[in-house]
Amino acid sequence: MVSSVARIARQIQRLKSERKAVILSHNYQVGPIQDVADFVGDSLELSYKAAATDAEVIVFCGVHFMAETAAILCPTKTVLLPDRSAGCGMSEMISVEDVQALRALHPEAVVICYVNSSAAVKAKSDICCTSSNAAQVVQSIPEDQEIIFIPDQHLGAHVMQQTGRQMILYNGYCPSHVRMMASELSEIISVHPDAPVFAHPECTTPVHLLSDGIFSTSGICTAAQNSQATEIIVATESGILHRLSKENPDKTFIPACSWCDCAHMKVNTLEKVLWSLEEMQYAIVVDPEIAVQARQAIDRMMQMSTPEKEKCLAFMA
Ligand code: 13P
């Protein structure tokens, strides 16, 4: 008997070609969504993929700021988010007024904005970055230039450590990643002493200090594939375990936290992806004036020549 997941997946495939749509999924989406997607990746890869697609419709299985970025990059395409309540706790921690207040205090500073932010906040920033290129973006700013880094204090602290640059950090954070505790991780490490720990930069510094590698979500997938270890501890949202296990059937992945799921990422379901294509909902539309300004900050990042960009383009070719 054909399972209901297979039935829904079949319907999605049929509607996808009717609508000339492409399905992009973030690494944190539930397994059935990743399996039906045309492409699964991290924020940077998904932005390049959205910008390059010739599909007329992009079903963005991720959270609002990611779909908004795709809509800014593809103003002539329809970008759909299967559940419009898929926000991001971190992006909601900073407003345009917060950026303006920081700029008033540091009028000479360059504002680097992590993509996990609203289009309106990006519009008030100078350049964007993602978890995979933040260090290169920081290094592209002249040494004597003051930098304000928004909104993630933990990614910011990690990049300061990587680059040796001092920055003014905003105090935002990811509510899911800060739940990962160094004490819990230490206990897991003591049970699996040979397993390397791969962590996301949104984790706190004590977790970073216990880690063997700190990477974007797709960076964790690459590190896992390249690792000789048969057991790997993963300090990021649990959705990534699906891709990791699929790509590495001979390896065991141990989550560093069993209660750190991103509630926003998890509101998308396979049923909602089908509904999204049936009803062409929810279309993400960005105010054109904000979109033009936000695009400048996004373009500055995407035009930078970084190893991550080359990897994305090679991967997509
Ligand atoms: P990545 O860009 O590493 O996929 O991270 C996005 C994110 O929201 C992590 O919480």
Ligand code: SF4
């Ligand atoms: Fe936002 Fe954290 Fe969810 Fe990523 S995991 S989308 S930063 S709330």
